[in-house]
Amino acid sequence: MMDFGFTINKSSRIDLDRFDKAGFDKLAKIEPDVRKCIACGSCTASCSAGQFHRTSVRSAILSIQNAKENEAVELLKGCMLCGKCQMTCPRGINIRHLILSILKFYGTK
Amino acid sequence: MNILASYSSIDPVSSQEFIDRIPSGYSNFVIPFVAGMLFILTYLLIGFIRVLHHVPWPDRKKFLISLITPVTIVKNIKDMVLDCLIHVKIWKRKPLLGYMHSSIAFGWFMLIVLGHIEVALFVPRHLGSISGGGLFYPIFYRFFVWVNPDHETMRGNLLFFLMDFFLLYVLSGIGLALFKRVKSIALGMKHTTKPSIPDRIGLYCLWLIFPLRLLAESFTADLSGGSFLTRPMNMMFKSFFGNSLNIMPTWWAYSIVLGIFFFVMPFTRYMHIVTEVLLIMFRNAGLKVRKPRKGFAEAEIYACSSCGLCIDACPMNVQRKNLKFSSVYFIRFLRRHNNKRINDIAQKCLMCGKCLALCPVGIDSPAIRQAQRATLMNSLPYDYGYLSSRPAMSGTYPKVMYFAGCMSHLSPGIIKSMRIILKSAGIDYVFADEDGGICCGRPLMLAGRNDAASEVMKANKEMIENSGCKVLVLTCPICYKVFKEEYDLKGIKIVHHTQLLDDLIARGRIKVSKDGRPIVYHDPCDLGRGSKIYEEPRRVLAAVGELKRASKERDESICCGGSLGSLSLDHKDRGAVTEGSVASLMSGGPEEIATACPLCLRTLGEKSPVPVKDIAQIVCEHLR
């Protein structure tokens, strides 16, 4: 290969091949509702912590599905468990349990 | 074998009423009883030391001081008599069940006491001393003495009568207990606990102890005296068996059953007999649950009598599949260190507190569950650094602060009504979280995330104290409970809006009109059982409409199902709980259901056939 004097940056494209399906299935076993999300955004919109710090369950689920589990934990660390998201979710997802499960599953070593 | 032959050494014309038939005060049959007794006494001593060891030193100090404080001593004795013996708490709710439990407890207690009195009065040298057989003598008293037929006194006969009376009393309870196994609903219990194997052994022993005692004492009644129960039975046996050869087998059986009972006791629910006493002393000394399995919690775990009253209490048990989550099973699994099941059950609980309210021993299962949750959840990552970067409240504010809380923002009807009412009453207030605020912290606490909760609470506390307010008004009972109990806000009066409305109406600061619309009030768990506020909301509603009653209300009210206490209950199962709650409310025939909690408002509204409104909204509609 010719050395042109620069390096190619890592692609910012999401690589779905790197998705950890086994891990996600294990998470889905603890909290089956994680599969139900339609990403409507009610949870993020009603989040009490959301006005101070980016907190989003919808995004967290998306991050896990896009092989970016650390991002998911970062998005949920600020959660105060107030429950407003659970009250507004149109799919009736047990969001607080999902948050605790994600924090436990991906947030503890 | 002529028993009388052994009396040749006794002076036949002795004027004593009772004569030591067996002066040594010992017979081989007492061995099983003594062995069991020694075993259980040792076990209890070790257990007590272990429990006390795990109680942290400040709590231990409190306990020791309470033992010498006169007020606490009196309260301890009072509680022991009312709860351990008479089971007042059960009588109040289900009289027949109360009779059953108290007959066995109080009856057995009186038999033991009277036995000791008899020995003290008539053959005192056998009391208390090990060599005289003090450990077992009063229990087997009737075997060892011989009543002098010409010297029976009133006192002696009275004691005989009392002994037989209490024995009959206990037997009636045993009869009810047997019947309860077959048809528990007759005694007012829809579901009753499934006993474990050791429990069964203990249960059968308990059932056998008193009939065997009756048999044994009846066989010796012609020798040692008896009354209306034992004497006739003695006559009957005499005519059947012809001689007294059957004295020994029956006394052996009685002793063996007692021995087995004591040996098996540490593994059964019957530990509650002794542990409840310790629990009462701990509780009156002000101890609280810290760790879920050791210390104070251990006393609570062993004090559980597995009676199963909590099963009917639990609102989740409208679905049979949830019976296994009841407090009694939680405690049982804790006792056996079954970690997987413990965590499952701990996370399901709605934390409504009804099991605690109905428990005759007063075991605080919700607190133990919270402690159990903390073992798993407290270590989860959190980051509330953003709290410190909020703009601080600056300027001077009115003395009254209104904190709506997270949930009230999803019920704007409450907020709008509060604004109108406060304006109408001419109260100057600051709406602290108008643009959204920080959660009060109780959901974090309920989930066992205590460290995270204290950070959130610190931020809120700063905000409130810096504002200079003197009165904090809450529309949410969850907020109210945590602000009142955990925040330690000095000099600030914490008020729930139902209390405020009650006060405003009573003092005429707002005027309301009354109509005949029938309304039923739903007691929110955290306001009713959690904070003991039952009357203020009812007074407010009676001032604006016709207040009707739900079938279960006040401390028996059924949780709406929306509680943030549960971590793993899903939407469908919560719906079943809600339906149960709505059914109880609708039995009062209302056109409207009133509630004092935004979470109850939303949850009941999902299933209720009539409109559900907050008290503030109803008062607002009736403002003049």
Added chain:
Amino acid sequence: MEKNVLIIGGGPAGLEAASILQKSGYSVTLIEKTDHLGGHLAVWDRLFPKGQSAEELLYRLVDNLGPVNCLLNTDIQSINVLDRSFSVILSNGNILLADAVLLACGFDLFKAEKKEEYGYGIYDNVITNADLERYFQEGDGGRIINPKKIGFVHCVGSRDEKVGNLSCSKVCCATAVKQACEMKQRFPESEVFCFYMDLRMFGRYYEDMYLEAQKKYGIRFIRGRVSEVSEKGDKTLLVKAEDTLSSKPIMVSLDLLVLMAGIRPSASGRRVGDMLHLMNEEDGFFSTKDSIYSQQKSDIPGLFFAGAGTGPKTIPETLNDARSSALEIDRYLKSNFPKKK
């Protein structure tokens, strides 16, 4: 003797079926519980996708009726299934013996006050799609005065477990886009926002309507569900949602908020259905004989459905459904009573 057919419900489905059956030679009685014909069509202004006049369509349907016997302000008191007919007692006391019955009771709109976080009935400036349609038809007595910023909330009462309705109401997305364009026509200087979860533009020219909404009217479509609405001191509304496409919480002040209330089964239709012991499916609408092949037949011979009673439908679909039902009724009556004409 002519066979007679009872049609319950005087909306578009009932009207179209009535006129066809009457022309086919049957004696038709149509009962309507309110004081006017047309059902919801009577309170609408313009229809999507091309803005056709609802009033004109209604006149056409009523004109076609001919000598059909229409009873207004009449409801069913009781109805019983006999061997080959139905005995019906009407609310005005009349007794009828019908050889076939068509249920065309239509739908009810979701009661938007049940979604309390949106503030319908609590805040002055929150209205529903039905209120807005009535405003277009006849004005609203001064409630809507020159709004500068208008918002539309899709899926109110639909696709929502919390109010017990999981299904999509199908037509509200197209209605929302239509009404958004109409608002821009009325108030050209205003800014209009549509908060949606999905945009269901399934029909012919719906996508064109959407394109026009964006290009011609500059309507801003925000993919995110509104979670809370609060009211400021001057009665304007503060709406909070998440813009999921950019993953950020969003808020905006609005002068007017329109809630697209969803389609629910008609309560009066259910009342009649219960009298006949008709089965409902989980979504609350009537269960038909076969969900693919026989959507107009019920399990009771001689009882047929037309219109929104079996699920949300657009007007063209409703008319098609009514014509199918008329055909089915004709076939049924001819085969059931072969010698008679």
